Amino acid sequence: MTIKIISYIILLFSIFILASSRAWFRYQSVGVDIHFKCFGKNFSDVRAVLYDYMTPFWNTIGSFNASEDGELYFYGKLDPYLYLYHRCGEKDPMCQTEIYIHIPKKxxxxxxxxxEMFKAQINLENSYIGQNRQCIRNGKLVKNVPYPK
Structure with a gap:
């Protein structure tokens, strides 16, 4: 009797997993078109890393560099956050600024x-919520390094 009940539970659980797993494999896409400025000029020294937070672990979707005229264009699949790394206004060659942008679900x-593309112009000299300065010190990456006075 107990084996029969356990078999039914396993069968129901298997049916539930198979029925719900179809949603896990559907394709999703996102498009991003961003133009970067640094003190009014096009800025191309920007690296962007796209993360998907829908997965149980932060999943890196891809890493991209801005073009010579300061544009970043790509599309991929997801719940996207875009991390931008740049040196606009940075005097220390061992430091860079990290900015993250959540791309809206729409x-x-x-x-x-x-x-539809998520389009933006980002002025990198501005401060943003969640902005972080990171530097290489003694061969290690140190985050939240204060800006010089």
Whole structure:
């Protein structure tokens, strides 16, 4: 009797997992078109890393560099956060600024191609919530390094 009940529970659990797993494998896409400025000029020394926080672990989707005219254009799949690393206004060559941007869910679409792009112009000399300065000190990456006075 106990084995029969356990078998039914396993069967119901298996059906539930199979039915819900289809949603896990659907395609999602996001499109980003960002133009970077540093003190009014196009700025290309920007590296962007796209993360997906929908997965149990932070999943790196990809890493991209801005073009010569300061533009970043890509699309991928997800719940996207974009981390930007730049040296706009930075005098210490061993330091860079990290900014993160959450891309709103309205720009995440079902399917392989986004219908609308998240477009922005970012002035890198400005301060942003969550901005972080990181430097290499004694061969190690140190975060939250204060800005010089």
């Amino acid at each position: 720009y995440v679409y079902s399917g392989r191609t986004p219908k």
